[in-house]
Amino acid sequence: MTLLLKPKRQRRFRSDRRTRALTFSTLAWLKFQFLCHAGPTEVGGFGLSHADEPLFIEDVLVVRQLCTFVSVAFEDLAVADLFDEMADAGIPPSRFARVWLHTHPGASVEPSSVDEATFARVFGACDWSIMAILGRTGRMSARLQFTTGPGAAIALPTRVDWSDWPDLAGSLAERVEAWRQDYAAKIHVPRPKDELPRTPSNGSHQHPLDTLDYFPGDWHAFQ
């Protein structure tokens, strides 16, 4: 896992909250795109926010997960390990457990019913959180929700800050290799013949894994 804890240059953030957007660093965006196109399934992760700007995503943190075309299930231990790793690095949950990112292996970037249920269950106790979805045609959706006071949800525009691209372009090959290794180690796609249950005898075509969602059942992002 590559963590960009100390940006080389001081970033400046817009102070006008009316023009706020969910903004990805060059590397976070390229890694998110890599994950979206690396295989045939959805892939999930956590956005690591900049210490001074929660809407600026510095990295996409990936944990071990079981992925299908329509769902992702994070491994319980992998989530716990991420929290331990972040705690050891002095990074609070407000920086890495508020922005939930996942890819869709198609054109749609609309949240599924499972996405909505997961977002409500896992992040519903957070004062703020974001669900963002990247599809394969370059489109992305992002929604910011607040649960304090009367609560609110607003769609966020998304953008990429390419300002450090000239400094990073020369090291892209090694970055991609690191992402490839991360993907190979953590993204598990079950083999249908061995691991997927058969179509139920009642004729239902809903895949049993459709009901899995991204997080352990008793886990909440505010922990």
Ligand SMILES: [Zn+2]
């Ligand atoms: Zn989804």
